[in-house]
Amino acid sequence: MLFKAKMLERIGRGEVTLSFRRWAKPTVRAGGTLRTAAGVLAIDSIERMDLDAVSAGDVHAAGYASREELARDLRPGGELYRIAFHVAGKDPRENLRENDTLDPGEIEALREALAKLDRAGSWTNTALSMIAERDGRTAAEMVERLDMEKLTLKRKIRQLKELGLTESLAVGYRLSPRGHAFVKGNRQES
Secondary structure (H helix, E strand, O other), X not given: OOOOHHHHHHXXXXXXOEXXXXXXXXXXXXXXXXXXXXXXXXXXXXXXXXXXXXXXXXXXXOOOOOHHHHHHHOOOOOEEEEEEEEEEEOOHHHHHHHOOOOOHHHHHHHHHHHHHHOOOOOOHHHHHHHHHHOOOEOHHHHHHHHOOOHHHHHHHHHHHHHOOOXXXXXXXXXXXXXXXXXXXXXXXXX
């Protein structure tokens, strides 16, 4: 479930607590969580409903001025779902990627994690080096050198993000403080 940047800001401030999505099948479930730039969202409930049954209060809680404005934002196909959520806390990856003090054991653990990601073909060190060269490096700029499709590379870079090594920017990626510490420490120990 993706949100536009302006909506994420309002979610982070607690102004938006509902979302409406059209899906063939829901991609979230009640009791689950969703990591976003606004923090971790706890999914309180999800229910299928008709657009004409959406109340004015729900329209406002979803961040819209009118049902018509909400309807314009919905994709055309699928069933309409009402998703209630609240911000449950910060994204745990934030603390992880800010940790720039890595001991040799942590560097070795990251090497092992990257080796697992490289099982189907070596790409992690090249990707990290390319991102380290310049903040804002995009997947489109990296695909040729890494010999993979853009969507595949984006998925793979999310794996680096899970390890706290990269951050997504509005356009492209950059190394996190942890990523910089790993790249530096990995060079020193090699």
